[in-house]
Amino acid sequence: SQQGEEDPQALSIQEGENATMNCSYKTSINNLQWYRQNSGRGLVHLILIRSNEREKHSGRLRVTLDTSKKSSSLLITASRAADTASYFCATVGGWGETSGSRLTFGEGTQLTVNP
């Protein structure tokens, strides 16, 4: 079963604009990871944010985490056509769970960046 939901399901923007994708989850987490997937290809890791962190940056990516609201957001600034892909958030459960360290994925956001 999916841990959370992503919002929006699809997003279409123009090159140069910022793209914001949101992710909500249901249970306590140890960390949350964002991935990108080009159509039919592998999952590329973008960024990991731990439960005790509130914000992380990596290049044009900014991720926030609000554990009180059980939500995270991914911001891509100055988007490019090459950013067109599906973006997934995935959580790793908190301590005490017997779920190992597996990722539980959201349903993903399909981002289209138009040239």
Add this chain to the structure above:
Amino acid sequence: DSGVTQTPKHLITATGQRVTLRCSPRSGDLSVYWYQQSLDQGLQFLIQYYNGEERAKGNILERFSAQQFPDLHSELNLSSLELGDSALYFCASSVDVIRGTGNTIYFGEGSWLTVV
């Protein structure tokens, strides 16, 4: 390139058959995970191995089995295949010790399985 290698990349087989998917984790990674991605179910966790032992089990069917060998490569065996087993199967790996220590989990390119 994530460093996780999966073979074969594409596989077409008939219903009722058995296939084996192979995964080589990143150098130094002890944990291997298997995931299934299908249009109707999304990305589903199947199973995790850590240093040769099963660590966690997800939505893995009884017709499916996996193992991790002493050299840390892993195989996912799918038997009595049905049309609904057609999906993209991912292997992933991480250094991971126990219960999510905050290690990045890296994915391979996946093995496309088509059951006809």
